[in-house]
Amino acid sequence: MSNAHHHHEPQGADLAHAAQATLESAGEQWTAMRASVFGALASFDKPASAYDIAEEVSKTEGRRVAANSVYRILDLFVGTNLVRKVESANAYVANAHPGCLHDCIFLVCDTCGQTTHLDDDRLTSGVRDAASASGFVPVRPVIEVRGRCADCDSN
The missing domain is CATH 3.30.1490.190 (Ferric-uptake regulator, C-terminal dimerisarion domain)
Known part of the structure; x- marks a missing residue:
């Protein structure tokens, strides 16, 4: 018998809005670059590295985005519960319920x-x-x- 969470998991624009609300409630700004990084990460169906995300954002933005910039944003996102890090793969996944604090x-x-x-x-x-x-x-x-x-x- 498991004590599992059961709640709505937003997707697409709803997930981005939930992420934005969570980030702003933590006192941080939801900038265009942060939105692009989150959107790129959420578009992957598997965990993505900072390099994968930088490449995707670069395509979308039409300009080169450095992985270092993406890493800084991902660190912020992990700290504010928007993103989870899969440590063994050094990759990231968007948190499907950023407003819910729990271990996974x-x-x-x-x-x-x-x-x-x-x-x-x-x-x-x-x-x-x-x-x-x-x-x-x-x-x-x-x-x-x-x-x-x-x-x-x-x-």
Whole structure:
């Protein structure tokens, strides 16, 4: 029995509006470049690197955008819950519910790269509790499970 989150997950323009509202409520500005980076990231169906995002934004903007600029924006987005980082892949995914603060679990397919995001507060609370019991202050737990997705496993 899992203690999973169940809520509406906006997509497209609704997701961008939710991200903008979350960023602005954190006291940050939603600039044209930040909107472009978020939009590019949200368009990927798999986790994307800063270089992938910079290339996509460069195409859209019609000018070269440096990965360093994208990294700075992604760091801000991770800190404000708009984006989640898949640490093992050094890649990013747009948070489908940026207004909801919680830890998440990623299931990462080693064959196709597809990444599935799970919410399970019982499990992630257990990780935080175990860290705290060891005298460690957990700031941003990252739980990733590597393996094969159902599509790749059936092939």
